[in-house]
Each structure stands twice: as structure tokens, then as C-alpha cells.
Amino acid sequence: MPSQTAIRQTEDATPADFAHVRDWVFDLDNTLYPRRSNLFSQIDERMTAFVADLLSLPRDEARAKQKDFYRRYGTTLRGLMQEHRVDPDAFLQFVHDIDYSWIEPDPALGAEIEALPGRKFIFTNGDRRHAERAARQLGVLDHFEDIFDLVAADLVPKPAAETYDKFMGLHRIDAAHAAMFEDLARNLEVPKRLGMRTVLIVPENFEDTFGDVWEHEGRDGDHVDYVTGDLAGFLRKIR
Incomplete structure (x- = not known):
């Protein structure tokens, strides 16, 4: 089992910590597009x-x-x-019959994702149509190799271990050379156990956008390597 590390904040991340990563895996809702978009x-x-x-x-x-x-x-x-x-x-x-204009395009985030070495994936508990529309509005869709959605997971959502196995098997991902970005700490437990680098996305105004308390249980756990409220800034720093 991979060794566990304590949480380190954005300022502690270095390019060396992610130099081994070849596959970059991003959740969609409240991760790629920010929670503040509502x-x-x-x-x-x-x-x-x-x-x-x-x-x-x-x-x-x-x-x-x-x-x-x-x-x-x-x-x-x-x-x-x-x-x-x-x-x-x-x-x-x-x-998913909603107004996607609530998401503000983020060219800076798009540039940082595009600059990452290796493949990039969206791994979401939503469906592909929702992911495509949200990522397109955000301005990042074209930077991703593929979208692994709830349908591809046979409708078994994260954090089920079998769903991660299916995703990784489909794309031949080596967990030891992968990183995962999520807004729910519980969805990082399996990736960390498999050997991925894990990053938790927490809103900068966390208390104002907290949502259901139980959703964020475990954010101080050893399965979270890094915590950031600025995804684009974090990606810029580790490059």
C-alpha cells in the first residue's frame, strides 16, 4: 500500500511532487468549474x-x-x-436541463490544463452531455482526452472502488503516475489507496459555500495530499 502523507497546502506543492504524473484526472462539478458559479x-x-x-x-x-x-x-x-x-x-x-451560462469562461485555467504534460480526463458522477456542456462553457473541453461519466461507470458512482477500476482499466492508467482532483474528500480515498497523488478543491470562502457538512467529512484525512481553493494557480505552481 502506498505511503500516506499529511495534507499540504498549495504553497507547499512543487513541480518535483508532480514530475512523475502522466495522467491528470479531474472531477467536474465544483472542481473544474468553481462552486461559486452556483x-x-x-x-x-x-x-x-x-x-x-x-x-x-x-x-x-x-x-x-x-x-x-x-x-x-x-x-x-x-x-x-x-x-x-x-x-x-x-x-x-x-x-441537467439547466442554464450553463452561469459558468464564467476561464481562459487561465484552460491554458494551465493544456500545458500539463500527458493525458487529461474528466471523471464525473454526472453524464457526458452535462460534462461536455459545462466544460465547453468553461472553455476547457478541447484539452481533455476523454470523459468518463456515470453511464460509462454502469451507473455506479464514485466513491465505489469498482468504478475507479473500470475507469483506470479502460484508459490503461497507472495509478503511480496519476493525479486526481476532487471537491469531495471521500472520493479521494480510493485513488490515494491505489497510489495516486490527490488534490482536494476547497472554496476560498469555504464557510459561505459549505453545503451539507457531511459532504466534506474527511478533508483532513491522510488520503488528501494537497488542498487548494485556486485550481489554476495550483496547476501553475506545480508546473
Whole structure:
């Protein structure tokens, strides 16, 4: 098992720490595009509406049920499929019918991703159409080798170990030469165990954008190598 290291902040990262990396793996929501864009709030509201309509619940009860599914199954969709046999295509199409103009293009981030040596991937619990639209609006889509989405994962979301295995097997990724960037600490546990360099994306105004507390449990764990609130700045520093 790879050795574990304590969290180091952005200023402690050096090019030498990432010189071995050939494959760069990025989560999408609240990682590539920042949490401050608030794009995911649109998806969140539409998931609540879907649950409310499906189960004939008032909004507050539907939201509580949605969050319960998310916590227990990794995604709301997984919970709906397991307990209510929901059609995943219908769900994904409904919840991603949103306004992507909320994401501000980030040319600086695009330039840093393009300059990274090796291959770059988006690895998301959303679907490909959502990832393509978000990454295109952000201005980074053309810099990625491929998108590994929830459909490619046979609808089994991160942090399931089998999903990481499927992603890495498909693209022949050697974990010892890979790095993963995520906004949820729990989604970095398996990559760290496999030998990846791990980076947690935490908003600079963390308390103001915290969301559900349990989502961020484990951010101080040994499976997180680095923490940053500035992805473009971090990539610039390690180059």
C-alpha cells in the first residue's frame, strides 16, 4: 500500500511532487468549474423536483429524501434506481436541463490544463452531455482526452472502488503516475489507496459555500495530499 502523507497546502506543492504524473484526472462539478458559479444549485433543485413529483411529496420532504439517497448511495439517481426503479436516462435529462451560462469562461485555467504534460480526463458522477456542456462553457473541453461519466461507470458512482477500476482499466492508467482532483474528500480515498497523488478543491470562502457538512467529512484525512481553493494557480505552481 502506498505511503500516506499529511495534507499540504498549495504553497507547499512543487513541480518535483508532480514530475512523475502522466495522467491528470479531474472531477467536474465544483472542481473544474468553481462552486461559486452556483451551477449545481440548479441541478440540486431539479433533483428535488423530480423526487417530489415521483413520490408525490411536498418539497421539504422530497429534499430530505433526495439528500438521504445521496448520502447512502453516492448519488440521488443511484438511490432512486435501487429503491424505485427509476429510468436513469429520464432522470439525467431532467436534472441537467439547466442554464450553463452561469459558468464564467476561464481562459487561465484552460491554458494551465493544456500545458500539463500527458493525458487529461474528466471523471464525473454526472453524464457526458452535462460534462461536455459545462466544460465547453468553461472553455476547457478541447484539452481533455476523454470523459468518463456515470453511464460509462454502469451507473455506479464514485466513491465505489469498482468504478475507479473500470475507469483506470479502460484508459490503461497507472495509478503511480496519476493525479486526481476532487471537491469531495471521500472520493479521494480510493485513488490515494491505489497510489495516486490527490488534490482536494476547497472554496476560498469555504464557510459561505459549505453545503451539507457531511459532504466534506474527511478533508483532513491522510488520503488528501494537497488542498487548494485556486485550481489554476495550483496547476501553475506545480508546473
